[in-house]
Amino acid sequence: QEVPDLDTPAVPKEKHDYQSDVARLRKIVINRLEDVFIRELISNANDALEKLRLTALKDSSYHYGADGLNITIKAVKNSDGPGGKLIIADTGIGMSPEELTTNLGTLAKSGTSDFLARAESSDATGQGNLIGAFGLGFYSSFLVADRVYVASVPPKSPKDPNPTQYVFSSSADDSSFETYPDPRGNTLGRGTEITLVLKEDAADYLDPKNIMDLVSKHSSFSSTFPIYLFTERDEEVPVEDEENEEVTSEDADEAVVEEVEEKEDKPVKTKTVHVEEWLQLNPEPPIWMRDPKDVTDDEYERFYQATFKDYEEPLAWHHFAGDSGSGVSFRAIIYVPSRLDESFWQNQGLSTSTVDVRLMVKRVFITSDLGEDSLPKWASWVKAIIDAEDLPLNVSRETLQSTKFLKQIRSIILRHIIQMLTKLAEEDPEKFNKVQEVYGTALKLGAVEDKKNQQKLAALTRFASNKRERVALDEYVEGKRKGQKQIFYLADVGKSVKALGDSVFVEKLTARGYEVLLLNEPLDEILVQNMRRWKGMAFQDVAKAGLEFGDEETDPEDEKKEQEAQKERFQPLIDYLKEQAKDLVRDVVISNRLVTSPCAIVADKFGYTANVQKMMSASNSKQAQDPMFEFAKKQRLLEINPRSPLIEGLLRRVEQLPDEDEGRDVEAEEDLREVVSILVDGALVRSGFDVPDSNEFFKRVDRVLRRSLGVSETAQADDTVKPAPPVDPSLPSEEIPDNGEHWVDWKDIKDKTEKAGVELPEDLKDKVSIELEEIDEEGNPVHPGHDEL
Numbered sequence: 001q002e003v004p005d006l007d008t009p010a011v012p013k014e015k016h017d018y019q020s021d022v023a024r025l026r027k028i029v030i031n032r033l034e035d036v037f038i039r040e041l042i043s044n045a046n047d048a049l050e051k052l053r054l055t056a057l058k059d060s061s062y063h064y065g066a067d068g069l070n071i072t073i074k075a076v077k078n079s080d081g082p083g084g085k086l087i088i089a090d091t092g093i094g095m096s097p098e099e100l101t102t103n104l105g106t107l108a109k110s111g112t113s114d115f116l117a118r119a120e121s122s123d124a125t126g127q128g129n130l131i132g133a134f135g136l137g138f139y140s141s142f143l144v145a146d147r148v149y150v151a152s153v154p155p156k157s158p159k160d161p162n163p164t165q166y167v168f169s170s171s172a173d174d175s176s177f178e179t180y181p182d183p184r185g186n187t188l189g190r191g192t193e194i195t196l197v198l199k200e201d202a203a204d205y206l207d208p209k210n211i212m213d214l215v216s217k218h219s220s221f222s223s224t225f226p227i228y229l230f231t232e233r234d235e236e237v238p239v240e241d242e243e244n245e246e247v248t249s250e251d252a253d254e255a256v257v258e259e260v261e262e263k264e265d266k267p268v269k270t271k272t273v274h275v276e277e278w279l280q281l282n283p284e285p286p287i288w289m290r291d292p293k294d295v296t297d298d299e300y301e302r303f304y305q306a307t308f309k310d311y312e313e314p315l316a317w318h319h320f321a322g323d324s325g326s327g328v329s330f331r332a333i334i335y336v337p338s339r340l341d342e343s344f345w346q347n348q349g350l351s352t353s354t355v356d357v358r359l360m361v362k363r364v365f366i367t368s369d370l371g372e373d374s375l376p377k378w379a380s381w382v383k384a385i386i387d388a389e390d391l392p393l394n395v396s397r398e399t400l401q402s403t404k405f406l407k408q409i410r411s412i413i414l415r416h417i418i419q420m421l422t423k424l425a426e427e428d429p430e431k432f433n434k435v436q437e438v439y440g441t442a443l444k445l446g447a448v449e450d451k452k453n454q455q456k457l458a459a460l461t462r463f464a465s466n467k468r469e470r471v472a473l474d475e476y477v478e479g480k481r482k483g484q485k486q487i488f489y490l491a492d493v494g495k496s497v498k499a500l501g502d503s504v505f506v507e508k509l510t511a512r513g514y515e516v517l518l519l520n521e522p523l524d525e526i527l528v529q530n531m532r533r534w535k536g537m538a539f540q541d542v543a544k545a546g547l548e549f550g551d552e553e554t555d556p557e558d559e560k561k562e563q564e565a566q567k568e569r570f571q572p573l574i575d576y577l578k579e580q581a582k583d584l585v586r587d588v589v590i591s592n593r594l595v596t597s598p599c600a601i602v603a604d605k606f607g608y609t610a611n612v613q614k615m616m617s618a619s620n621s622k623q624a625q626d627p628m629f630e631f632a633k634k635q636r637l638l639e640i641n642p643r644s645p646l647i648e649g650l651l652r653r654v655e656q657l658p659d660e661d662e663g664r665d666v667e668a669e670e671d672l673r674e675v676v677s678i679l680v681d682g683a684l685v686r687s688g689f690d691v692p693d694s695n696e697f698f699k700r701v702d703r704v705l706r707r708s709l710g711v712s713e714t715a716q717a718d719d720t721v722k723p724a725p726p727v728d729p730s731l732p733s734e735e736i737p738d739n740g741e742h743w744v745d746w747k748d749i750k751d752k753t754e755k756a757g758v759e760l761p762e763d764l765k766d767k768v769s770i771e772l773e774e775i776d777e778e779g780n781p782v783h784p785g786h787d788e789l
């Protein structure tokens, strides 16, 4: 039966304006020719089919019956000239007239403006990727089509037992679109048919071979439903036996003798037939159902890109089958994307996006919303597809919840992602390094937050150290020195690893060959404090009291004696320092951690390290004003290095101070106090703390410098300054011409100001004369001979 054309002038049409973003978007898309359109349309068709299947699962009044769920592609060449149409149809959920208008005429997606900004500003390269990445699906049709018709009709339902098929029509350069009832009537029964009237230069897409290539390149994984391509060809087929027999039987009598010969010689009669065939383009079972041995890396990558709409390749994946423990067997693939979304650290709370974990039952997509069982924050970047074999197919989310399966999925995925990364660390260190670069901090977050998996996750974390770029805790333990019972670390958020390595606290450990973890990420210190020990070794902050090398007992007897002697010898200095620095530290001790530095400030066991103190002050929380904070702040020790010549010199000076009955030398005492105070402040800075009063500190440094240079301590700098001249109200206000440029080139100013003077505009030059005179601070002329000017 002849159907009226899709677009007849007789039909009354409703005209709509595109939402402005859509107009912007179409401009970008249309100007960049890419092959992605077919992938986008297939992916939309797949979504529509999935939606229908889900709806039918939940609502039994919908059924898709025996007519199947599929996607078809058909190229139709123009009979009267070059060019033609490409028709992509699906038997999915379809769209009502209102849906045609809202879905295709508006962009509701939140990321769209962002995309527009990026796409408009970037150059043409990689646009296909961008389009794919942002899934701007339907509009990519205009890459290849001058005009696009979308005919669509929703399935019959009790609410609408007789839905009308509607058409959306728009040309590539229109800023509006039309909708109208399809003049052909309801030709689809159910679903959507997209007709692309191909541009002249897109005629290649009329060749089925090219479409086959494209689909296998971009879309073989975009759909779990069969994709059929219409093919037609002329074929020479042998004429049917019956006909042949008819011919031979006529002259059967004569032919008997020569039968054999005749059969060989006589050309087989053939005829040309026109064969039309729907060829399935994706005959393979879905990738997760296949044996991992038979799936190539390329297939895994393309499947990932198509399913999770990521234009980059995944870093790693793991394909496995298993049993949930509650009797549900499943197959799954989990992927590690090559980058962590920028929003990862910004989003508060649990955030898994809708495509991240796709739960299927017997190949049927059920949900990607695991609700309260979604992955914990640290693993929220995992992309997974999981297909359960034996759940009842009519599962709704509610019944799913009660099957315990969702909860199990969560721990299954977490377990496997940890297993996979652990294996990767052992077998492919290079790739694991990449994983570290992207997910290092997320894994640390996991080790802090996911108590159940803490040990395994902590084993996957890596830290910088004074010996290696990256070290695992287990590697640290392996490399420990004899007797060593502590894992040494120094933490200072934001400092470079090098600066940490150069710290006074690390110098001795480095010199003696101990490994020190250099922690500069916010989560590092939280993690080690949270875990307290690893494989029986306690974490020890090297900036804190309690540092033990573990070989102290084995020190030879005479060495111990020497230490005792040292303590005795330095006692006068220790007493003196204790008194001088009593506001800053609780005690003064001889250090076992310094090599070349004269002294350092060390946090007591329960005091705050510089790092913690900084974080607390910066957070400006109530905590910082808490008296406990003040108390903990002072829980510090001043450690002095007996081998430093400076300390040795200081000891001599303290000993030389005349005591009360000898008559005090006030000046010498003052001198010494100043030196000590600078030394202690220096130690604070060197140990990462702030000096209590930096003005005082620099004044003292200033005085000591004067003394060492032999400059008078009381001589004042000439502190007269030239006051800023007032504005003369009798002159017109100075106007700075606004030429739109607000940046002034410093060089211009310099050239012009080399000589004092005033630049007059050309037209004023002979009308105005200006005299300049130099004035002093009080505003009096400096050169009485100014009238010579």
Ligand SMILES: Nc1ncnc2c1ncn2[C@@H]1O[C@H](COP(=O)(O)OP(=O)(O)OP(=O)(O)O)[C@@H](O)[C@H]1O
Pocket: 040, 043, 044, 045, 048, 090, 092, 093, 094, 095, 103, 104, 134, 135, 136, 137, 138, 139, 191, 192
């Ligand atoms: N074949 C189709 N059947 C039913 N609805 C469709 C079809 N194609 C598009 N739509 C509807 O039009 C909307 C817009 O499609 P478009 O491709 O522009 O974006 P999208 O599919 O939402 O995004 P993405 O491509 O990232 O999934 C879809 O969300 C869907 O509701």
